[in-house]
Amino acid sequence: MYPWFLLAALPLPVLSAVGKTHGVPPSHVAKYVPTTSTSGVGQTWTCLDGSKQISWNAVNDDYCDCPDGSDEPGTSACPNGVFFCKNVGHIGSTIPSSRVNDGLCEPECCDGSDEAPGVCPDKCKDVGEEYRKVMEAERKLRKTGSKIRASYIAFAHKEKKRLEGGLVDLEQEIATREKEVERLRGIAKRAESLSAKELERKKQSPLYQSLLTHYTALKSLQHEYKQHLEREKALGDILDALRTGYNPNYQDMAVLEAVRGWETLAGLPRINNSPKEDKKEDEEDGLWSAERIERELNKLLNIDHVSLLLEHEKVVDEPSSQSILLDVTAYLPDSFIPPYLAFREKLLSWLELLGIKAGSSDTSSEANRARQALSDAEHSLKLTQEELQTAHEDLSDLFNPEGFGTEGEWKKLDGLCLEKDLGEYTYEVCLFDEARQKPNKGGSSFSLGKFTSWNKLAEPGTPEYYTRQRYTQGAKCWNGPQRSLELILTCGTENVLLTVSEPEKCEYQITGTTPALCLPVEDGKRDEL
Template sequence: MVQLKNKLPCILAAITLVLTAAEAASASVRGVAPEKYELYKASSDGTWTCLDGSKIISHNAINDDYCDCVDGSDEPGTSACPNGLFYCANVGHIPSTIKSYAVNDGVCDEACCDGSDENGGLITCPNRCKAVGEAYRRDQSSLQQSTLAGLAAKEKLIEEAENQVTLWEEQQIKLEDEIILKKSNMLRLQRELKVLEAARTTKKKTKCQSNVLEIDTLKHDITILLKELESLKSILGDMKRDHNHNFHDMAVKSAIAGYDDFMNRYEGIKESINDDVANINVQEPEEQEEEEEEEPTIEEETIDSKEEGKHSFAMTIVEKLESILPDVLKKSLLDKLVPIVKNDNKKAIPHSGISNEADVENARKLYEAADSEVDQLTAELQKIKDDLAIDYGTQREWLKLKDVCVEKDEGEYTYSLCFLGDAYQKSNKDSTRTFLGKFSNFDDGNYKTHTHSQGTRCWNGPERSVKATIECGVNNEIIEVSEPEKCEYHFRMLSPAVCQRIQESTEKTTNNKPIHEEL
């Protein structure tokens, strides 16, 4: 009895060891990923339920090379169930999963570098995971370095694009202001040309020139004046709001007092000016028959009357503003308008009543030059607006690559593609070029697929087209060209414009590893 009592601890230890080994064997089921071991534990009565819940079988029936469960979950480590999955641990590399029917088929599966898929004696597969893992990590390191370099290049593209957009926006504002001034000058020259053309012919009925052009010109001048006034008013308003009240600068206080006094009267004067501009009556005087010798006098009087009326109105506006503007505004604002009125007066047509061909021709050239300049400025403005309206990507990363061209020699042909531009195919035999299409749109939301369409139509076929799939790379280049369908070309390309930061390390992408299937 004493001997039995002394041996009892040893017996209990042996039983514990056997139970632990049984539990370990139960936990580590062949072909099952560690995170799924809990799903393969036996119930208290030694049974096990298929993972789809379709059947209850003995726990010992797992991996017995007989398919019991509809979903094949009872045979993860054999090929008995064709729809099951086998887990390869691949220690030293990345774990993967293959179809169960590839287990023990006599072929070393590439996805199982540890050779665990073949233990049936048909073939012995070496464990290659250490070498494969090292090669994979070298490739991933190289890829990461390339991606970082591509991201740096992309950041530069984005910065350059932002600078370009800022420049375009500044040019747009400048052109819009310049066009207003140039149009005003053009209208003045047009008016002078009309007067000269009318004065060139005598012995005919004298008809006073319409003052529509003068009124239009004057309204342009007033518009410019009011715009400058609003700008200065805003500057003084900001100064009043933001100045340091504790700093007793008498000049600033005087300017603010003048500004307050001006604002008290400004709205009334502004309304009066707007009424004056709106209520100008444009009338044509009645035609009058006069003898030839009297026409110069009539013409002269007519021009004098017109010029006097126009400048009288202009000076009326100036005088109204001068009466209410504080001294700080008079110099900067009125100096912008008074020269316009005075220069207009200096450039008035000489009151000779008769003009010669040289005068008319010179006036026409000046008008046409001014008109051409307005057209040119308008075209430049429209081009800037068009450029700003183009979709260059989420961060305008494609802006500085627009019309940047790359090409690849494929032996018989050399293919070229310009980003957001045209694509071509050139024969290396006779250098003839075939148009493959112009850029039409981005095919996806991440701007990685570019479509070029409306290329030269194939003989007895469709119009040529290109679908360019772009991957992250430091340089812009074409890697591969294929033609899966007649006259439909696929370009595989590289560009830093599509580079994105890696969200997770490759060691954490096990679940994204594709399932290997035997063909």
């Protein structure tokens, strides 16, 4: 079992029998020649760093003379030395001197030259063959992968065209919408100036004033309510995280009590216990359910009070709302009514234009309608402008080294969700978006973070830069930092996640493959290492 028995059986100065160039890389062999000293002390040699002249006999004699370790290329005598194994039939390799003559056959030295003769067999023929097979397989993989990658790049170019085309359309649309907004603004202005005075008067109504107070109160309540909901959710998240993530390692029964308490309160099934039937709470008579509050409260608060005021006037004053003069229909025979109405319509609009009949309820609702139309148009314009903004951003990200890569090869994968099921949890990474840990047996899922950056340790644009993605600011650990993820990718023909680990508490590491990393193989030029 211990190869050094072979060593031990030999007489003490065995290692001095090592050849002078043993362990020397081909590039340095020429430097390992003796100088014949003029002073007659025999052949000498100078350390490669020039620091010292030593006897030629002291080269590879298993005693370290040179500070740079260069006199012992073939032994373990110098702590800072390196050893070169030729590995004929394979590729030459360098190992630290600390691995020379330690009784172990180094995989890097398939020729066995790192140990005394006879200790390690020469396996370079097989190793070399195996290596070439692996390299060939890798090359094939890269080739296939790079084809897929090319399709990603093509997609990016199409996407670019699509976005650019969209830009033109959007810009045109914006121009149209801007005009429309301008037009409606003019109408609304006119309508409002007619109705403003009358409206002011009506606003003095106690009902309206009370409505405003109710509105404020409701708005405040809603604000409070939302805050409470948020706090409750945050609290729930914390407790959920505690419940699923706690390690009973703080010798703290208080934590356990908290978990049990939360399970009871939230009606959660105990972990490892079968889930209980969900109970539905009955709504109290007349009161809104939480869903209904959620659904209808906003609607209620968004009602235009002015319109409401005017509607109200209409309902309450229906019979006497219009002047007798104008309400002639009551005195007219039925057959006269249609022509009269047509006349009145014309008259009114004529009067309105002259500013004679202003402040009537009808004009107010007219102003209201105009205002509504303007607001709708403005909203549409804003949406379109935002769309344009996004399109601009998408376009600039497309070939940005810090975005979807210099060739846009990552655009295709934007938002692609990959999953890895590990029994207890499924890990999901939506590329360029968010990573999550989802329990398979129920319970809430946690964010492991949102995409923040590529590999910060590498230069943007280099292949190394795209091998890592950072996802940060995930859900907070109950006793630790916010969760984060490092996604480590290599070239592969599929977009898949391979392994998931948590090397430090709440800092996850997921490995996977993607064709986006398969750079094209330069044909005809094999890798030579």
